[in-house]
Amino acid sequence: MRESAQALQLVAFDADDTLWLTEPGYSAAQEKLQQLLEPYVELDALAQAVYETEMRNMPLYGYGAKPFILSMIETAIELSAGEISARDVRRIIDIGRDMLNAPLSLLPGARETLERLAPAHNLILITKGDIFDQEGKLARSGLAGLFRAVEIVGEKDEATYARILARHGVEPGGFLMVGNSLRSDVLPVLAIGGRAVHIPYHITWLHETVDEARLPKDGYFTLENIGQLPELLEQEFGGG
Numbered sequence: 001m002r003e004s005a006q007a008l009q010l011v012a013f014d015a016d017d018t019l020w021l022t023e024p025g026y027s028a029a030q031e032k033l034q035q036l037l038e039p040y041v042e043l044d045a046l047a048q049a050v051y052e053t054e055m056r057n058m059p060l061y062g063y064g065a066k067p068f069i070l071s072m073i074e075t076a077i078e079l080s081a082g083e084i085s086a087r088d089v090r091r092i093i094d095i096g097r098d099m100l101n102a103p104l105s106l107l108p109g110a111r112e113t114l115e116r117l118a119p120a121h122n123l124i125l126i127t128k129g130d131i132f133d134q135e136g137k138l139a140r141s142g143l144a145g146l147f148r149a150v151e152i153v154g155e156k157d158e159a160t161y162a163r164i165l166a167r168h169g170v171e172p173g174g175f176l177m178v179g180n181s182l183r184s185d186v187l188p189v190l191a192i193g194g195r196a197v198h199i200p201y202h203i204t205w206l207h208e209t210v211d212e213a214r215l216p217k218d219g220y221f222t223l224e225n226i227g228q229l230p231e232l233l234e235q236e237f238g239g240g
């Protein structure tokens, strides 16, 4: 028997850019902001400036689209030295409203994979961000019925994962996390003794990037797409 073949008690999925697309919406909003601010500012540093505002605001606002919208407005006011018109602030609010109203796009294979795994595994969703926004996305995804539980958390760190495992009565060795972020979905899970599957998405938010030197050499799996997950689980953990 392989060393890794401890039975899986709980398989958790990240949502944003693991089950449904998120980052393309943020990138598109940044591009619209760039066009809007062209009359006011030199734009080379716009993305970096928005990011710095987001990081400054994060302890107060947390993650999600609404904090991002507030940070876009704040950055626009700062970069235009207070010259931006109310009409253009209104346009930034509209960019944000369009983000929140955008139709949800599932990643290819997400639904099929969850449907295939659900009969044999305890599946849960662990996502961070705004409860109102994430619950809305989950409802629109049509995937909610495939999860035994949904955890919308403020931060995905070791303490959060330990708390979730304790609540579900699961040992770390029986826990597997699947997600696109090494920082949020892989490293803290490995640190508490859990298992992880990294499925990179081609755009990664700067905040979620990880210095290569911090990456453990092994202890987690990497897949190209979510459709490969059932086969991996069968090979590594046996059964369903």
Ligand SMILES: [Mg+2]
Residues within 6 Å of the ligand: 014, 015, 016, 017, 018, 179, 180, 181
């Ligand atoms: Mg994600």
